[in-house]
Amino acid sequence: MLALRDLQAAFAAHLKGEDRLDLAGVVVGDTISASARLRVHRRHVAQSLATALGATFPTVEAIVGDAYFQAMAQAFAVQELPRQPVLAEYGADFPAFVAGYGPAAALPYLADMARLDWALNLAFHAPLEGRLGAPDLTGLPPQRLFELRVALAAGSALVRSSYPIDRIWHASQPDATVGTVSLEEGAASVIVLRRPDDAAFASLNPAEAAFVTALDEGGSLGEGAEAAIALEPAFDPSATFARLLALQAFAALQQAP
Amino acid sequence: MRPVAGIGLRSPHLAEIARDRPSTGFLEIHAENYLARSPAVQTVEQLRQDYEFSVHAVGLSLGSIDGPDETHLGRVAALIERLQPALVSDHLSWSIAGDRYFNDLLPLPYTEEALDVVVRNVDRLQERLRRQVLIENPSCYLAFAHSTLSEPEFLTALVRRSGCGLLLDANNIAVTAHNLRLAPVAWLDGLPASAIGEYHLAGHAVNDADGEAILIDDHGSPVGDGVWALFDEIVRRYGPRPTLVEWDTDLPALPILLDEAARAARALNKGAEADARAA
Numbered sequence: 001m002l003a004l005r006d007l008q009a010a011f012a013a014h015l016k017g018e019d020r021l022d023l024a025g026v027v028v029g030d031t032i033s034a035s036a037r038l039r040v041h042r043r044h045v046a047q048s049l050a051t052a053l054g055a056t057f058p059t060v061e062a063i064v065g066d067a068y069f070q071a072m073a074q075a076f077a078v079q080e081l082p083r084q085p086v087l088a089e090y091g092a093d094f095p096a097f098v099a100g101y102g103p104a105a106a107l108p109y110l111a112d113m114a115r116l117d118w119a120l121n122l123a124f125h126a127p128l129e130g131r132l133g134a135p136d137l138t139g140l141p142p143q144r145l146f147e148l149r150v151a152l153a154a155g156s157a158l159v160r161s162s163y164p165i166d167r168i169w170h171a172s173q174p175d176a177t178v179g180t181v182s183l184e185e186g187a188a189s190v191i192v193l194r195r196p197d198d199a200a201f202a203s204l205n206p207a208e209a210a211f212v213t214a215l216d217e218g219g220s221l222g223e224g225a226e227a228a229i230a231l232e233p234a235f236d237p238s239a240t241f242a243r244l245l246a247l248q249a250f251a252a253l254q255q256a257p
Numbered sequence: 258m259r260p261v262a263g264i265g266l267r268s269p270h271l272a273e274i275a276r277d278r279p280s281t282g283f284l285e286i287h288a289e290n291y292l293a294r295s296p297a298v299q300t301v302e303q304l305r306q307d308y309e310f311s312v313h314a315v316g317l318s319l320g321s322i323d324g325p326d327e328t329h330l331g332r333v334a335a336l337i338e339r340l341q342p343a344l345v346s347d348h349l350s351w352s353i354a355g356d357r358y359f360n361d362l363l364p365l366p367y368t369e370e371a372l373d374v375v376v377r378n379v380d381r382l383q384e385r386l387r388r389q390v391l392i393e394n395p396s397c398y399l400a401f402a403h404s405t406l407s408e409p410e411f412l413t414a415l416v417r418r419s420g421c422g423l424l425l426d427a428n429n430i431a432v433t434a435h436n437l438r439l440a441p442v443a444w445l446d447g448l449p450a451s452a453i454g455e456y457h458l459a460g461h462a463v464n465d466a467d468g469e470a471i472l473i474d475d476h477g478s479p480v481g482d483g484v485w486a487l488f489d490e491i492v493r494r495y496g497p498r499p500t501l502v503e504w505d506t507d508l509p510a511l512p513i514l515l516d517e518a519a520r521a522a523r524a525l526n527k528g529a530e531a532d533a534r535a536a
Binding site for chain 2: 001002003004005007008009011012015026027028030031032033034036037038039040041044045048049052081082083084085086087088089124125126127128196197198
């Protein structure tokens with residue numbers, strides 16, 4: 001007989017793929033063997049966690065298909081079991097696993113799609129807090145506006161990729177209108193957003209991405225504009241800022257500007 | 258709560274239920290699906306104004322030697338505080354060991370040692386929530402050779418020592434009885450009737466293990482005829498209770514789930530009429 005602590009440790013090892021004779025030795029076997037009975041649990045843990053990952057990484061699953069995704073996600077799950085029971089918060093390390101997953105090497109953009117899915121998942125579960133709107137800044141002198149520092153709203157995040165992740169995402173939706181996407185289309189950046197009823201993203205050109213990056217790193221609007229203009233001399237900071245305000249990308253100011 | 262029939266609230270049905278507010282006895286949510294804030298949590302909080310709720314946890318791991326995770330317990334307690342559900346439950350099982358969560362309802366040996374552990378964990382949960390919780394009989398795929406109590410004996414002792422209630426899952430009884438070669442009707446003998454606070458119904462799958470049928474509690478099909486018959490027997494013996502139809506995988510259209518709950522309600526009413534005649 002095994003003390004409960006030892007039994008649970010042995011069972012945990014079994015679920016991670018170890019064949020534990022001490023555990024099989026305390027399980028009643030009959031015409032269905034102890035090992036076949038234990039396998040029911042090993043299989044359920046791997047399959048149910050892979051299914052949960054499929055809900056969190058729907059674009060990755062759509063790209064590779066159910067069977068491929070199950071194999072990849074089960075390999076991850078056994079290696080990196082959750083640390084707590086809220087499965088919507090499970091999978092932070094999955095994009096890095098996908099990046100190193102040998103069989104997926106032919107899909108070099110797949111890890112970035114996983115990063116986008118994860119950012120959308122975080123946004124979906126972010127609090128819907130107050131947002132900065134254009135009326136909050138009405139009448140602010142241009143110099144004060146240039147010195148203003150704004151923070152991204154909870155859930156807002158920039159995702160950059162060497163691949164056209166926005167077009168790949170659209171082409172992977174169940175009701176896709178985008179046909180094939182060529183990787184030759186090159187790099188893309190998106191800003192992920194928590195909206196009132198869901199999470200979404202908007203595409204940014206390289207100068208806009210530089211602008212948002214500078215703001216996210218604590219720079220003022222003026223510093224953001226400089227970073228963007230360094231990339232694209234024709235960059236229009238007020239048009240981009242207005243667009244981002246309309247997208248509700250920024251948190252409400254802590255104090256009046 | 259009156260002995261009505263309700264349905265498990267699953268996210269693909271959430272928008273339809275929020276829009277149409279169909280008639281059903283109560284809604285049961287899995288606590289772990291509503292701990293991370295999301296638009297779905299807001300919808301559930303709005304639905305609470307129109308429906309009775311049951312909060313069914315799957316991750317408290319009341320059978321773990323080290324007890325429930327304190328952070329998780331706090332999050333579940335906060336959800337229950339906000340929703341003020343009529344019923345709160347989790348399972349006679351464990352799912353956490355060594356800081357890892359297995360997302361399965363893992364079996365316990367039915368020993369005095371395990372009983373002490375579960376009593377301690379249920380005491381801690383009930384003190385934290387300041388209310389009684391219902392403990393559900395699990396679906397079993399294996400038994401431990403060193404168990405000294407039967408599952409009903411273990412549950413009965415748990416009720417006596419912790420003051421918890423019982424959630425009887427008719428499908429789990431059928432699955433366990435088949436897989437462990439027990440008689441399902443005999444499993445029902447001698448349970449503490451006044452502690453039973455809720456029933457569950459669900460479908461199961463039949464898989465192969467070593468060339469034999471093993472039943473898997475996958476909540477992926479209509480309630481089977483054998484489970485309906487067992488449910489009639491449960492209601493006949495122990496009377497009507499709030500009853501939930503659970504469906505998790507291969508989720509059907511909402512009307513099909515509501516029809517299953519309506520069938521459960523008819524079975525409860527039949528039991529209540531029999532009670533009235535006997536009285």
